[in-house]
Amino acid sequence: MAALGSLLLSSTKPDRLRDFYATAFSPKVERTPGDGPGYDVLDFDGFYVMIDTRDDIGDTNPEPGRVLLNFDVEDARSTVDSLNAAGATWLAELEDRDGSYFATAIDPDGNYVQIIQLSAEHRAQMERK
Template sequence: MTEATGPRVGGIVLGSTDPERLWEWYRTAFAPRAAAAAGPEDGEGPAHVLELSGTYVIFESRDDVGRKSVEPGRILINFEVTDIHGMARRLTERLNPHWVRPVEAVDEDVLLGTVEDPDGNYVQLFEVTGKSADQTAADSSAA
């Protein structure tokens, strides 16, 4: 693994007409034991936040977005998972999302699948397998 040379992405803000519904979907999908974070003390209302492996996903109420994304492929939230087939089963059983791209091998070392969240944003899952996974583990151990 190479040493970081720039800023780390600290968070992603998802604007929505129904941030609580969107937060609940992501919580169910990726952090089933998470609770909503408290909002700012200045009266702006509660925020719905998930902390996922050091990155914050923030669900914000916005009146300048539509109920559904008109360009869902413009920005994809990408989650690396260790068992993509298990995650796909769990998502299907719990949330029954629309699969934009079913889980498939994109090359000999990577599995990829894409679902749509309730606002129509694309959420991509990937798993590194084979030689790349072995090399990533070796690089992490050496660090």
């Protein structure tokens, strides 16, 4: 069985994208070594988001609903504040769904970023399945 361990986000402005995620979520950030342009690695507790640049992409994601970055958070309201500080715009404001909280922000490249704070009851239901 394979384990999903990382995701590559390509951007025409990788430093801006790195700064957005670093401000919003405070991951450990490392720059790859070497003489070339390199790329940034954001460590989200063992899941890695690599931010790189490419010359075959546009400035914004034309189909942002195709892949959403889901972040499980402990305090959705605080995370909304951090995303606002990072300059996020909102596709869907924070919503309480039977004790669980969901919101969808848009990063500077137009990617959708969903935050999820599941209630203890919802987590228990998932674990029973």
